[in-house]
Amino acid sequence: MADLYLAPMEEITGYVFRNALSRHFGSVDRFYTPFISPDNRIMKTRAGRELLPDNNRGLNVIPQLLTNSAELFNEAADLIADMGYDEININFGCPSNTVAAKFKGSGILRDPDLMDRFLDGVFNGKDSILRRYPSFRISVKTRVGYNDTSDLPRAVEVLNRYPICELIVHPRIKKDIYSGMPRMEAFDYAVANFKAPVSYNGDIRSCTDYERISEKYRENITGIMIGRAAVVDPGIFRLIRTQTATTKKELYDFLQDIYETYKNDYSPENALSKMKEVWTYTSGLISDEKERAAVIKSIIKSKNESQYKDAVTVAFSRLPKIVENL
C-alpha cells in the first residue's frame, strides 16, 4: 500500500495545520513543508518557526526548498540537518509566473543544463550536505514539463545522474497550474524511466481515487500525496486507512484548534485571514452551489472573531452530518 503524504501548500499546510491534522485524525506518513526560499537569514524569518523542532515534535516532516542556487541550498541544508532533519525536498514544480520566470520551481524544467549544474552543486559541491551527512536524503517534487511534456525525458535524464531518493510527480505542465486532466502518460513515463522511487500527486479526493492509483501502480510507486482535498477534509488520510469518515464535530474541533493556534502564534488579523483561506476549501463540502457561495461569502466578509464565529455557525448548519468524501 502506498504511503500517504500531506502536500506542501504555501500559507496553508504549515506546522499549525500539520500538528492539528496529526492530533485529530492521524494516518499521514510524511508531511512536506510549504516551500522555503533559502537565504542566509533562513532561521530568522518565518521559515524558522516552520522548521523549529519544537513545532514539529513526533511528526515525520520533510522541509521543502525552492531555489536554483546550490550555494543557498547548501547553506540552508546545513542548518536544516543540524536541526535534526534527514531529508530535504527540492521544489521543481511551482507554476507561479514570478518564480518560473527566474528559472526556479517549474521554471527550471525549461533549462536542463541549469538543473544539471544546480544538482551537481547540491550533490557534489565542496559544501554539499552529503559531505557532512553522507546518508542525508534529497528528494524532488516536479511537474511533467514546462511548455509541454516533451520537456520530461531530458529532465528525467538529468535527474537520473544524481542519487535523488524519491521523485514526487504532479502530472501537469506549468501552464496547467492545478487544473485539467492529469497527464497520466507522462506520469507513466516517469515511473518507467526514473531510476529511484516515484510517488504520485494530483486530484486524489476520495478513497476510490487513492485505490485507483494505488492498484494501477502497485509496487511501482512509493507514496501518494494529497493537497487540496486534505484541506477540504483533513480526515481524508484516516478515511483511506481505516474507512472512518470525519464527523462534523471532529471537523469543528479541528478548525477551532488551528484558529486558536494561529491567534496565539500570529495575530488576530492573520489568524482570521488564514481561516478564510482554509474555508475556501472547507466550503467545498457543501454540495449545493448557492449555499456554498453564500457560506464562503459571509466568512470572507467577516471582519472580526465574533462575525467569523457567526458565519462558521451558519456554515456548519449547512454541512453534511458525516463528512463523506467528495
Ligand SMILES: Cc1cc2nc3c(=O)[nH]c(=O)nc-3n(C[C@H](O)[C@H](O)[C@H](O)COP(=O)(O)O)c2cc1C
Ligand atoms: C494554494 C497552494 C499552495 C501550494 N504550495 C506549494 C508549495 O509550497 N510547494 C509545492 O511543492 N507545491 C505547492 N502546491 C502544490 C501542491 O503541493 C500539489 O502539488 C497540488 O495542489 C496538486 O495536488 P492536489 O490535487 O492533491 O491538491 C500548492 C498548491 C496550492 C493550491
